[in-house]
Amino acid sequence: MSPTVTTSSAANGNVSAATAAAAARTADAGTQPVTFAKALNTALADSMALEESVLVFGEDVGVLGGVFRITDGLTKRFGTGRCFDTPLAESGIVGMAIGMAMNGMRPVIEMQFDAFAYPAFEQIASHVAKMHNRTKGKMPLPMVIRIPYAGGIGGVEHHCDSSESYYAHTPGLKVFTPATVRDAYLMLREAIDSPDPVIFMEPKKLYWTKEQVDLEALRLSHETDAVPPTEGRAAIARSGTDATLIAYGPSVSTAMAAAEAAALEGRSLEVIDVRTIVPLDDATICASVRKTGRAVVIAEAPGFASVSSEIVARIQERCFHSLAAPVLRVTGFDTPYPAPKLEKYYLPSVDRILDAVDALQWEEGA
């Protein structure tokens, strides 16, 4: 489960082929198997090393290193002034981070699980999202709220929510969600560098997946601007011609597996990894759908009034005459996330994606 991301040159017009090749060369040298969790951990450490104002705090992020160990070793390396535990109160954590960002810091805070960010919802919706706008840009809030999200790990209730739509619907927030180990590193660094607040959604089922990457080379690429930003740039995770699968975060690997299975049956599916939900890369998505004429949007969250609805709405608004069939969705059901024994029925599966692809009116279409 380690999809190779081919960055679409359409979406990244400003990267010269030479730079890309150079980056690829550097990458090959120190490449080794790295987990998604380790990539995030290294991104935090590298950002903290480079910039003193970067602080990490939250519940159990200090000596424990976080329940998923994403902050492992940071307190030891940077001291309790740079990475520390707070009292157990999410609104408090976000609210304090706002004040710190107001006063020159770049806090990177952890919400322990998706549903445990809800106590902070007012601070996020009414302040994090709005401070820059209400002060006409005088008070930017450079801060990152890391949220482990989504399911697939047999978690108990309140530990598996896909909450990205709440944030994506709130103007003023940026919403990032990496799907590969490489992006985990690069996107977190980019989020920390961003002058705007970023909700950084980490698909928790990916924490233990591994990819061959060279973290040191990625660090160099990032710090020398040798890699294009991911913000607003979807990745074409797999090229194809017959239909487009659009996915993000935890669903990208499922979409890739579906594309692989479809290929065996002679159907060529393109897979788009959205990467940043806000801002959304309409251009890459639409270019692909204009090419293929068919699309399926995949997400774990309940479909109703969600990010997946938005992607469908945009595609039909912008590529209507290129569509040979309605854009379909494969999402979580409009039910609360189920108990572990039922999650396999709930989650978008390869079969369900293939069913949706089959339903794209192949007889009548182009």
Add this chain to the structure above:
Amino acid sequence: MSPTVTTSSAANGNVSAATAAAAARTADAGTQPVTFAKALNTALADSMALEESVLVFGEDVGVLGGVFRITDGLTKRFGTGRCFDTPLAESGIVGMAIGMAMNGMRPVIEMQFDAFAYPAFEQIASHVAKMHNRTKGKMPLPMVIRIPYAGGIGGVEHHCDSSESYYAHTPGLKVFTPATVRDAYLMLREAIDSPDPVIFMEPKKLYWTKEQVDLEALRLSHETDAVPPTEGRAAIARSGTDATLIAYGPSVSTAMAAAEAAALEGRSLEVIDVRTIVPLDDATICASVRKTGRAVVIAEAPGFASVSSEIVARIQERCFHSLAAPVLRVTGFDTPYPAPKLEKYYLPSVDRILDAVDALQWEEGA
């Protein structure tokens, strides 16, 4: 601004013409100009009078009667045990209401303004929405959370959010939003009677609008089941043949005005008042769009990842081959709600709706 709602007989197949006529006769007798606010107030009073377990509480709902006077007179009539002020804490209000519903009561609580429901988000998303499901139906939560929402009143920040999408995206909640005085009464009564928790979104700009209604006749109709439920039944607020405008809450009157203006130019627009966002009446919406072949969805909330995205997504999923043009949206921009002097640029306007209708590819289409 008092659109007459003609209930679609398609959506309400189970109402016999005789019953409807009878209701209409009764209605004529005591008809008088009634505000939206008064209709809500009367619905609360009638529910409390009928059923002892109905309780009303929140901030300033007691002796003051609520900042919008929706609870005016209830404490005086029913005593401080039935309608009372709480300490100023929204999570507390919702959390206490949950406990009361667990123990035999039917609380109807008020959040003072849209954005001030956010402190209660965890209680709403993690408990109100889920209690029935997680106990396999053993612990229903009959409760209503009333939320004055949306703009158009020159309000200061945090007082004009259109927050319905957050709730609509949360499985387990029902989301109602009346657009007429008649529906204000009937839908609130229905919400209070519902065995499920209902988020009852009141478009605050409508509070002072008036319609000719007979509240006593409505009470009788409701209590004798002479009117069909609104839950899951959109209303056809105006019949038309050329395109469908789909709106809810504060946007219905704007859509009606646009349809009127379009009629002068010879274009016949059908207007659908969604009424209950959850459950959504796909059938009525799709029947209309299949008939007209064109649709515009209108909502005040930022469009991104919203209820309006969902309606667009569903229409194209279900009526793809009937569509002569992409379904368009006229929504609030993806920005925080602006200060009073700028809200006229932000809100969906008649002109903007007419522009969208004009953009529905009339030349190329059917």
Add this chain to the structure above:
Amino acid sequence: MTTTEPRDAIEQVSSKFGITPEDYMLPARTEIHMLDINGKLHPSGQQGAEPGHEYPLPSPKALVDAYEQLVIGRRVNDQNSALVRQGRMAVYPSSHGQEACQVAAALCLGEDDWMFPTYRDTVAVMAKGVAPMEVMAGFRGDWHSGYDPKQYKVSIQSTPLTTQLLHAVGVAHAAKLRGEDTVVLAMCGDGATSEGDFHEALNFAAVFNLPVIFFVQNNQYAISVPLSQQSVAPSLAHKAVGYGMAGERVDGNDLVALLAVLGRAVRLAREGNGPLLVEAHTYRMQAHTNADDATRYREDSEVQGWIAKDPVTRMRTYLADAGLLPQDTEERIAAHAEAVAKNLRDGMNSENVPDPADLFAHVYSTPTTQMAEQAAMLADELAREEDAK
């Protein structure tokens, strides 16, 4: 139940005790303790209570009954931890070391009284009478909760911290409005006291003068975070003052003291004196859950120090010394505990396959069109899979 104006409640009850309201609200200068760590009874004047406010010793029968539950509680904790190790269960947050709190929380309540437990309070939930296999539904991953809260007057074990305290307040409020004399015990941990809902719940309970006992098991840790990083108040019981409520702290490994303190709290609450906050000092002997590694944040020596204070050993010694544990009683209790453990083992070993259709059946009282559509979609998918076999 007398109905008192909330503002007067503290004045009235403190004058009953002949003390100032502030002295009523502030906890006693030290925690209440009745058994020392060797299971010997502290002399009455040395049990921590303010002079004149000593707690009476519970009856021998009450003590032996409580001990029986204590032994069962320990057995339940250890059996469940074993089932997790054997892979029969996904997760179990053990209250090993906190069983005295668990038992006292259940036994202080009358049959119509409600309990609001957390994920860690499985032993208390069972001690209040909920059928063990119904309790286990959540931990085995069948469904989020497996028992009927109304039937047992036990709410679901709450995961979102402290949210349940407000539900407890609501249950008490509803009962009070109907003139019922229900008492509600609302449980949370030391870490949870930092959440905003803790504050709102205590304040609502005080302002509406509701019979709610807030029972905080201060087991010194919130996962890895020690109490010192959670609060710098003299004690968590001191938080009562800010709400105009009485606070008390008690040795949480001393079942006798717990029964005494919670017993009086329930009585005071039932008599209309408003809510109370009780903090029990105890220790989480095992990791937060099986997924946690406690060696990362605490020394083994600290854990060892608490073995000497084990609530089961202390209680057994005391009862044995007092001649209240003849051999047949000990044997009966041990057998009872074994039977409970066997029941858990058997239950967990019998496979239970939840019905996928249930995904849609309980989201609303009656499935909406959307639910019906989605249920049909899944049913169709499963039927096709079945056919393909």
Add this chain to the structure above:
Amino acid sequence: MTTTEPRDAIEQVSSKFGITPEDYMLPARTEIHMLDINGKLHPSGQQGAEPGHEYPLPSPKALVDAYEQLVIGRRVNDQNSALVRQGRMAVYPSSHGQEACQVAAALCLGEDDWMFPTYRDTVAVMAKGVAPMEVMAGFRGDWHSGYDPKQYKVSIQSTPLTTQLLHAVGVAHAAKLRGEDTVVLAMCGDGATSEGDFHEALNFAAVFNLPVIFFVQNNQYAISVPLSQQSVAPSLAHKAVGYGMAGERVDGNDLVALLAVLGRAVRLAREGNGPLLVEAHTYRMQAHTNADDATRYREDSEVQGWIAKDPVTRMRTYLADAGLLPQDTEERIAAHAEAVAKNLRDGMNSENVPDPADLFAHVYSTPTTQMAEQAAMLADELAREEDAK
């Protein structure tokens, strides 16, 4: 600033005062008051402080400067209320009657200290130096906030209640981490103390031992809800105890006492003794805002009773009696207040037309593709409208 371990801070500071931690945390037995309602100075031993902990009288210069701000503050309140009545302004939550609190809140701070005000604290915001017309941007509906918080070290006036207290904690925490000795004053009302964020802010400040003064203006009402339905604690200052923090209450219509109490609080905080909670007893003389009708929930006689305690009259009498208000001083102050009022009138009367393009310009640091698209859409729409004219 000395860096003290949070847990030791209370021990250390209380021992400095020679009292127990509990006595340090609990407010003095009564509120602190220096002027009586007739503007006479209470004798030192009768100012409410515990014996040995009397507050020194601020210097004559400090008192006259504060009085000047007090007079301006009253004028600002009344001018703004008039502008609302004249329809020049949509809404203004007046602090009429609370001006002593407003002025003391601003004057107790040093230039690098931060203030976190609410919607009602306009006078305090201006007294801290924010340009009046920048403050008014929000009330006239041009934009949500009109000044640069960094420039003035004054955060935006917060509407979502109590949320700003946490931002104050963050500002103080950042400063402390950099070794700066910034003090932060965080303001809220009596009603706001019931919100969860109040609890979380006080606890975070205490646990991290941050120099934050939580200043509660208890004006007896949260819109229509009286204090008795908000809290049944002996006082709001008593809430300090639950956080291991010191509390004090003060006559909020007594500018002398406010300067003394807040002055000492700021000094203690700056010296590293951690946060403090100060509750001022005052009264909201007017309705909640112009949209509110206070006659629905309180008797006029209650309001009348507070006229006798007016903070401006008391202060003027005291200074005049003390010979600190010669005629030229009085005249200069009156002229200053008039100039401020004229500035407000002129500013509000000059039309300001916000640019619709600003809707999209500040949502993100650099407009996203979506922002640019939507901005272009609006620009196009406006251009077409312009053409149609």
